[in-house]
Amino acid sequence: MDATPTYTVFLGQRRLLTAPLREVLTTLKTLERTGTEPLLIFNDQTGRTVDFDLSGSLDDVLAREDPAPARSGPGRPKLGVVSREVSLLPRHWEWLEAWPNGASAALRRVIDEARKADPAAERRRMAVLPTDRFLTVMGGDLPGAEDVSRALYAGDGATFRALVAAWPEDVRLHVLHLAAPAFETGEGT
Template identity: 50%
Template structure:
């Protein structure tokens, strides 16, 4: 099942095949298979660095059709759903809190849902940069583990990534195959937007 990311990357062995919207990447991968590409093809979700398990069998039209989201359930099914406001994008899920948390939430204007939404938005505003750094570190590390886990300097590069040290990261990735090095650096770039502690 495809991930929701806007950007995927495909490699044929150590060579970059394509990077961009999922439809362009799977098209390039399908065409490479049709042309008899001898190397293994790996697809990655750039947002997470995870490999995408995507079936490239069949015609190009069939492959592209697999990227389409599953159809929405019928109107009757959505009306019979539980709490939440699906038309507004509100999703009801279980939240587990201690009794003192529920007591505090009950005293907030607008009730628990409004208070929780405000808390989440405040946390996103306060910690947004740190969250982006952490996500970039995780994505780059996952990609590097798969594509460069046995490469010289991998462990040192990973340490530099988590330390926020771009110069050391670049030093230890310098000897890697060009396309792998460049992709790792691109995925890691947001991790270096703030100074190392």
């Protein structure tokens, strides 16, 4: 699950590239565009569109958009630990504080146990939101878009696939790729 993040670039409804950030930035920097079709870049893990500042040389772009991780504030960044705020009721804080090693360690332990309890459900859950975000941007005006979203959330892969069958090829193939884990049953599918 902690694989290298990938980004997908669309020019209109045509997929140009799916690759790690450095490759995407290199391609974008050298891309010569003609026409007025929108250029959209998606983070495949979140489904969100992203914009990059492509001004300057390729080295400038890579340094700015894909910098080495910098230390900032509390936490243990080398381990990927980031400090954020969590709002809980007093009874929750009391329960967490009773655990050895503190509240943060207890929360990490509870989350890890929940993720391990049903890995197939976790994969499905982690696929639905990015797929829905992509659908909103790229499929929102396509036939049956609302029904496609309903099928995604219902876990109805057959209906989902049938509804996107007539969509533009690159949009259809990418949405099927993003949604695939949402329809896994955990039985080898």
